[in-house]
Amino acid sequence: MKSILKLCFIPLLCLYGFTLSAAPDKPQYNRINLQAQASEEVNNDRMQVQLSAQAENKDPAIVAKQINADMTWAIQVIQPYKNIKTSTGNYTTHTAYQKSVFQHWVGQQALILESGDVETLSTLIGQLQTKLQIKSMQFIVSTELRKNSEDKLISEALAAFKARSQLIQKNMNAKAYKIVNMTISTSPHRRPPIIMTEMRTTSMMKAPAVESGTSEIKVTVSGTIELIE
Numbered sequence: 001m002k003s004i005l006k007l008c009f010i011p012l013l014c015l016y017g018f019t020l021s022a023a024p025d026k027p028q029y030n031r032i033n034l035q036a037q038a039s040e041e042v043n044n045d046r047m048q049v050q051l052s053a054q055a056e057n058k059d060p061a062i063v064a065k066q067i068n069a070d071m072t073w074a075i076q077v078i079q080p081y082k083n084i085k086t087s088t089g090n091y092t093t094h095t096a097y098q099k100s101v102f103q104h105w106v107g108q109q110a111l112i113l114e115s116g117d118v119e120t121l122s123t124l125i126g127q128l129q130t131k132l133q134i135k136s137m138q139f140i141v142s143t144e145l146r147k148n149s150e151d152k153l154i155s156e157a158l159a160a161f162k163a164r165s166q167l168i169q170k171n172m173n174a175k176a177y178k179i180v181n182m183t184i185s186t187s188p189h190r191r192p193p194i195i196m197t198e199m200r201t202t203s204m205m206k207a208p209a210v211e212s213g214t215s216e217i218k219v220t221v222s223g224t225i226e227l228i229e
Helices: 002-022 060-078 118-128 143-171
Strands: 031-043 046-057 085-098 101-115 133-140 176-186 214-228
Touching (some): 046 060, 060 101
Antiparallel strands (some): 031 214, 046 101
């Protein structure tokens, strides 16, 4: 008897599984896609500067030695400033030609500085320009300030999404609505970097005049609602 029951039970399971997979999807009606946004201008509170140590010579070893010396000097100058974040880029070299004739090797290495103390960093840049060249400069919003702004904007964007959903419900004469899905995205807009003209001198140069400006922080709430009749 036990063996007969097993033989009968297996095909029933297979049939049940087939019935589930073959069932058509439930039709979806009264679904509406919408989005809402909230944004604000936030003061940039951090400054980022990229400098470069450069050298050229027919002997690549001399190029590397000069760049290494300039970078070592720069790092020693920066070392006392504990509130300035420092990182270096990769050392790169390439050959320079004129009318297909080799002229010399050109090498460079980047030095990236970042700080919330804009005045101190600007002064330091003036000192570093005696041996390094400014490649670019930009102002950004700190992680903490951006998070605080985004948290506030998320609440505002969600309230706007809710208001629009209720407006659609009212105008479509629906009894209620439910949220089917929702996505929240943030997109801080940074000011593009200021490209600086390369300068090099043997004396300390005046610190560059800078203005931090603002960045736009934006939060977008996108989703789908389903009207209930």
